Amino acid sequence: MGKPALLDDGDGADTTASDLLAQAPCGFVSFREDGTIVYANATLGHLLGVDVHELVGQSFERILTVPARIFYQTHFFPLIKLHGRAEEIYFTLRAGSGAPVHVLANAARTEVSGAVRIDCVMLRIHERQKYEQELLHAKKAAEGANAAKMRFLSMVSHDLRTPLGAISGYADLMLLGVRGEVTDAQAQDLRRIKEVSYFLLGLLDDILTFARAEAGALTVSRENVTVDSVVARVEAIVAPQFETAGIAYAREPDRAGLSVCADPDRLQQILLNLLGNASKFTPSGGKVSVRWSVDGDRVRIAVTDTGRGIPAELLTQIFEPFVQVNREIDARKQKGMGLGLAISRELARAMQGDITVESVVGQGSTFTVSLPAA
Amino acid sequence: MAVDVLRRNNVKVFGRGTQPMVFAHGFGCDQNMWRFITPAFQNDYRIVLFDYVGSGHSDLRAYDRTRYGTLGGYAEDLLDVCGALDVRNAIVVGHSVSGIVAVLAAKREPQRFAQLILIGPSPRYINDGDYVGGFDRADIDGLLETMEKNYIGWANYLAPAIMANPDRPELAAELAESFCSTDPVIARRFAEVTFLSDNRADLVEATVPSLILQCSADIIAPPEVGEYVHRHLPLSTLRVMQATGHCPHMSHPEETIREMKEYLSGKARAA
Numbered sequence: 001m002g003k004p005a006l007l008d009d010g011d012g013a014d015t016t017a018s019d020l021l022a023q024a025p026c027g028f029v030s031f032r033e034d035g036t037i038v039y040a041n042a043t044l045g046h047l048l049g050v051d052v053h054e055l056v057g058q059s060f061e062r063i064l065t066v067p068a069r070i071f072y073q074t075h076f077f078p079l080i081k082l083h084g085r086a087e088e089i090y091f092t093l094r095a096g097s098g099a100p101v102h103v104l105a106n107a108a109r110t111e112v113s114g115a116v117r118i119d120c121v122m123l124r125i126h127e128r129q130k131y132e133q134e135l136l137h138a139k140k141a142a143e144g145a146n147a148a149k150m151r152f153l154s155m156v157s158h159d160l161r162t163p164l165g166a167i168s169g170y171a172d173l174m175l176l177g178v179r180g181e182v183t184d185a186q187a188q189d190l191r192r193i194k195e196v197s198y199f200l201l202g203l204l205d206d207i208l209t210f211a212r213a214e215a216g217a218l219t220v221s222r223e224n225v226t227v228d229s230v231v232a233r234v235e236a237i238v239a240p241q242f243e244t245a246g247i248a249y250a251r252e253p254d255r256a257g258l259s260v261c262a263d264p265d266r267l268q269q270i271l272l273n274l275l276g277n278a279s280k281f282t283p284s285g286g287k288v289s290v291r292w293s294v295d296g297d298r299v300r301i302a303v304t305d306t307g308r309g310i311p312a313e314l315l316t317q318i319f320e321p322f323v324q325v326n327r328e329i330d331a332r333k334q335k336g337m338g339l340g341l342a343i344s345r346e347l348a349r350a351m352q353g354d355i356t357v358e359s360v361v362g363q364g365s366t367f368t369v370s371l372p373a374a
Numbered sequence: 375m376a377v378d379v380l381r382r383n384n385v386k387v388f389g390r391g392t393q394p395m396v397f398a399h400g401f402g403c404d405q406n407m408w409r410f411i412t413p414a415f416q417n418d419y420r421i422v423l424f425d426y427v428g429s430g431h432s433d434l435r436a437y438d439r440t441r442y443g444t445l446g447g448y449a450e451d452l453l454d455v456c457g458a459l460d461v462r463n464a465i466v467v468g469h470s471v472s473g474i475v476a477v478l479a480a481k482r483e484p485q486r487f488a489q490l491i492l493i494g495p496s497p498r499y500i501n502d503g504d505y506v507g508g509f510d511r512a513d514i515d516g517l518l519e520t521m522e523k524n525y526i527g528w529a530n531y532l533a534p535a536i537m538a539n540p541d542r543p544e545l546a547a548e549l550a551e552s553f554c555s556t557d558p559v560i561a562r563r564f565a566e567v568t569f570l571s572d573n574r575a576d577l578v579e580a581t582v583p584s585l586i587l588q589c590s591a592d593i594i595a596p597p598e599v600g601e602y603v604h605r606h607l608p609l610s611t612l613r614v615m616q617a618t619g620h621c622p623h624m625s626h627p628e629e630t631i632r633e634m635k636e637y638l639s640g641k642a643r644a645a
Contacts, residue, residue, distance in 0.1 A: 074400070082624075132523060136519075
């Protein structure tokens with residue numbers, strides 16, 4: 001390296017590089033790999049309120065608070081040893097008086113002819129530390145509020161189920177004529193009441209599943225299940241929707257017997273959602289298809305439609321809860337809250353799988369569920 | 375098999391020997407920490423490295439709060455790895471919390487293990503009456519806060535980016551290499567499970583012989599703790615090292631290797 005470059009001011013002041021290091025406006029400490037301090041600058045002495053000469057020969061850990069010592073041993077030291085440097089590490093030093101001194105540290109490991117040294121710069125972060133503390137508390141409060149919201153959602157949707165069940169139950173009784181004859185017009189109204197209450201029950205189920213997923217309390221079973229058995233169950237439910245909408249549905253080359261490790265009911269829920277969406281967003285005369293294949297140790301089940309597609313900028317958003325593409329345009333046609341894809345993805349992930357999407361505007365979309373092969 | 379343990383735990387197997395030597399990393403780190411030790415054994419043993427779920431390059435999606443809510447869950451990871459490789463007659467080398475994890479695993483499936491090497495083990499970190507663990511509860515709370523502040527910058531910023539970009543593994547790698555854990559919530563939970571657990575009662579029933587490597591001036595596992603483990607762990611040998619600190623396998627690999635070899639050759643003098 002040679003001699004440090006210092007501009008001679010010609011004022012006779014005899015400033016050396018080591019003076020500059022000693023007085024630099026940050027703490028500086030250099031220690032061996034075993035922690036023995038070989039040099040500490042005067043600023044560090046000021047920060048700690050101790051004579052800097054007392055630090056030399058001591059262990060670096062001695063100037064740390066106990067929690068910082070644990071962090072040093074479990075994180076900081078391995079980081080320096082394995083990667084040669086550590087940056088922006090928050091530490092609490094222990095001043096001579098015992099008071100905590102919050103610092104941000106950068107450290108680098110150097111090896112000169114076999115001798116290892118760790119050089120560490122420390123900046124005091126008094127005000128920033130208070131601010132970060134507030135951030136941390138705010139973050140925790142927000143997490144708590146979110147959890148409370150989820151509990152509330154879960155409770156409310158649970159409580160709404162019972163009266164809804166009663167509404168459709170009584171409509172059933174009346175339809176059966178238990179309360180006396182009903183006219184055709186009345187029967188039609190009662191069927192609408194039933195339809196709407198089923199629809200609401202579906203929504204509540206979505207909210208409940210979503211709330212459980214958000215709370216990390218989603219339970220899924222894992223068993224070997226053939227893909228075609230689940231697809232067949234889903235087809236029985238969605239076939240009438242496709243027919244009414246004038247959409248051609250096809251199951252591509254049947255790979256009977258191909259199995260995944262999944263919860264059959266949850267997989268059915270996912271496929272119902274994907275096919276339900278496809279029926280909603282594909283115009284009359286369009287086509288929806290399902291096919292599946294093996295890809296390494298995964299099975300990929302793809303649902304393809306010839307709908308209008310999803311703009312690229314929305315592709316990552318559609319899996320977020322309460323997001324729907326073109327909400328305004330579709331308000332009339334769309335039922336639901338935009339929870340379907342969010343739930344489907346949570347379910348897929350809970351089964352060690354995932355859902356991805358590819359889409360071309362004007363041509364259509366393909367949603368692919370990947371799950372572990374059985 | 376439904377769960378691919380080798381991928382989930384990022385298992386690496388190498389070496390020219392037949393007897394397995396399984397290395398279990400400690401809290402705050404990953405399998406990289408063994409890189410100064412394994413070269414000395416890879417000619418004579420079959421080396422097995424892995425990351426616990428939530429550490430290093432493990433599959434984060436396999437993390438389960440309940441399973442990893444006790445050290446027993448981490449012992450299951452170790453046993454899963456041994457099971458997947460059909461490991462028998464193995465030597466387990468466990469650092470820090472993994473010393474206890476190894477003891478728990480050996481208790482459940484003793485037939486798999488020949489010997490345990492425990493580097494800086496502690497069955498309980500918090501002082502309790504006459505028992506000296508080295509820490510008070512407030513110290514552990516302080517550690518959790520220090521971790522949160524350090525992970526706030528890294529993990530909170532990067533974790534969502536990692537989750538949103540599974541096709542960009544370099545993001546996860548960046549974080550994993552920084553703090554050996556890609557998820558601040560998991561890291562915090564691991565810290566709680568590690569530092570708040572009490573596994574003293576698990577020591578007494580051990581049937582697999584073990585070597586305890588105790589460092590001088592180790593703040594995390596002070597000498598009293600090493601002696602406690604030795605007193606209560608049947609068939610254990612205690613060796614107090616010259617090495618200081620808590621990570622002799624990184625700071626003093628030569629001495630660590632020497633102690634391990636002496637013990638494995640049967641020459642170690644029981645303390």
